Amino acid sequence: MEAISKVKVERISSSDLVKLSYEIDDPGICQQTLKIYIDVCTKKYKDLKENGSDTVVKYFEAQLSESEKKLKAIEQKLLKFNQDNNIINYYEQSKAVAIVKEDMDVAYKKGMAQLAGSEASAQRLEQKLAIQELIQQKNNAIVDSKKELGELNYKIGMYAAKSSNNETSKQHLENLKKQAKALQKEIKTNVDELYTFQNSTDGVPIKKVLPDWVDKTVESEDLKAKLSVMNQQNKAIEKQFATYAPAGANLKRIEREINVAEQEYLEILHGLNLAKLKFQDAQLSSNLTAVDPPFYPLKPMPSKRKIIIIAIVFITGIIILATILFMEFFDDTLKNEQKASEKLQIPSMGMLPKLFRAKPHLDLVKMQDRLMDFVMQNFHQNFKAQNNTKTPKIITVFSTRDNEGKSVITANIAKRLKASGYSVLVLNHSNEDKSKTSVSKSPWLYKFLGYQDPRIDYNHPFLSQTTAGLSASEYYVYNKSIAYRDVKNYDELSFEVSEKTTKTQIIF
Structure with a gap:
């Protein structure tokens, strides 16, 4: 590590090239150190690039798996919702139901109008059919009036045949004639009324009104039956509307969730694709190559090594000499006979070593x-x-x-x-x-x-x-x-x- 720490790194101008230099006494060690340094840097750079990209790819793969599970769960929720509400295609079904309801409303209103018209026509015909009894009464009255008029004419003829000139007879004849004239007038009135009864205001004979009344009655009953069925259908459609109304909101919410999850899934998938592309690019571009491999140095670089060594030896000698002098000056030990005599103030007989x-x-x-x-x-x-x-x-x-x-x-x-x-x-x-x-x-x-x-x-x-x-x-x-x-x-x-x-x- 100490040797590698002495490697100098220098960028060449503003290019992407880097110059490595190393100084040491041994030329072989110098060359091999640079080779090892380049190999280690290349391997570490490749590992750094690939490991960083590989970590990103694994992250996106994990996120993609979670997003896919989330999307499938929401889709399963939509499927269950459609099954519970019998929905195949909500928008088409709701549109069809709305159209059917609108048509049913129009048909129902039209049927109600037809029923009202038929019932009104039937009532009118029933009113016309009620005159038949009056016609019968008028006929009987005309017959009775004719019979009475005949009897009066007979009496008038009999009185006229008798040609009596008395006032009583004349008076009685005049009374009979007046009665006959009144009966004739009554008969004429009854005949006119009978004619009026036998013909409608539209000039239609009463005999033709009965079939029309029967037809209108049958038509009214038919319309009532149809309207009853249509009413039941309207109730069923309204019930279906009551189901489809909240279903639409829930369906929209689920569709929004699916849309958000789908967008998230697509974004993560896009990120994964970019990460894989970057990983491939890193694999292709992570191979650092040495443009100029380290060579074996033949000539040493000029240095101040000798001067430094001489200076170190000189300084070391001075330090050693100073240390010796210092120790000698402050040393109180009895190293020899003379020093022992001086220190102890006693004549020395001799010294014996260990x-x-x-x-x-x-x-x-x-x-x-x-x-x-x-x-x-x-x-x-x-x-x-x-x-x-x-x-x-x-x-x-x-x-x-x-x-x-x-x-x-x-x-x-x-x-x-x-x-x-x-x-x-x-x-x-x-x-x-x-x-x-x-x-x-x-x-x-x-x-x-x-x-x-x-x-x-x-x-x-x-x-x-x-x-x-x-x-x-x-x-x-x-x-x-x-x-x-x-x-x-x-x-x-x-x-x-x-x-x-x-x-x-x-x-x-």
Whole structure:
């Protein structure tokens, strides 16, 4: 990732071309890094284009499936609505019902008008037929009047035949003639009325009115039957109208839902087609190609690498030197004999190092013996400078901390003095051997880093047992008082040594 992050990307002018450059020490790594970078970019670009388009296609396919289910559900709802209301084609059926109703209304009104006319004609004919009784009465009256007129004429003839001149007879004859004349007039009137009764106002004979009345009566009954049937049909049509009226509104609502769902389906289908086209276009256009593949660089680019390296080495040297000087100036450790004498204000007899495990080519035994020779020379010089008396000399070895090697150094000094012909006596507070433990559990890490092996070399002759080389009369052990273990201050001690001081003495 660090190498790829150093690849520089630069657009060439305003074109769609991109220039990639990479700088590194190895020319092969430079070329292969650019190749890998181009391959990864091409693959990622193709995946990005195809995955984005494929996600859109899947989205539209899911939406199309949901829209199709919704459209089918609404269409099924329309089918059930048509089945429940017995509708095949609502608009044609409603139009046909409206036309039939209009025709039925016209026919019904026309039938009602015809019925009214027929009933009026029948009533008129019935009125004409009611005169027949009057005609019969008139005929009887005319016959009676003729019979009476005949009798009067007979009486007139009889009185005239008798030709009596008396006033009574004449008067009686005149009365008869008046009666006869009145009867004649009555008969004439009855005959005129009879003629009037026997002929209608239209000049139609009464005999012809009866068939017409029968026809009109039959026609009226026929019209009544037709109108009754038409009335039932009108009720059925009105019932169908009552069904079709709300059905139209519900049908419109369902059709609007279907139209909206259909438009939604078509829009999603259109979007799906566009997404598929874009996906195909992305597949065709997602193949990035390198116009100029990365080449193997033959000549390195001029750089300031050498100057930078020299500057780094110079600065590093200055930092190291400054660090050493700083540590040397502020270091309070006793690194050598001279510095120890200056720090402690005490003359130094010598210095002995810790005995680590050394490499095979180093002879630490001789080095340690040589250092002990220097220490013993200082001892002898120091004793010679003092008053040379035959009294025993006491050498006290002490330290401010435990396990500093007092017993080991005391035993080695005693052995050297004995070897020089002196009689020695070592007084030690304890003869317990210290546990020989290793300082480090991972010496290989110190070796790997180039440091000294930190483990103590217990096989070194200098670290041999303290009683080795000394007789029982030359080594004496005394026990420390337990009371000194619990002392808490300087006043509790009976000798001029700090509370943590342990000591070993050599008397010679």
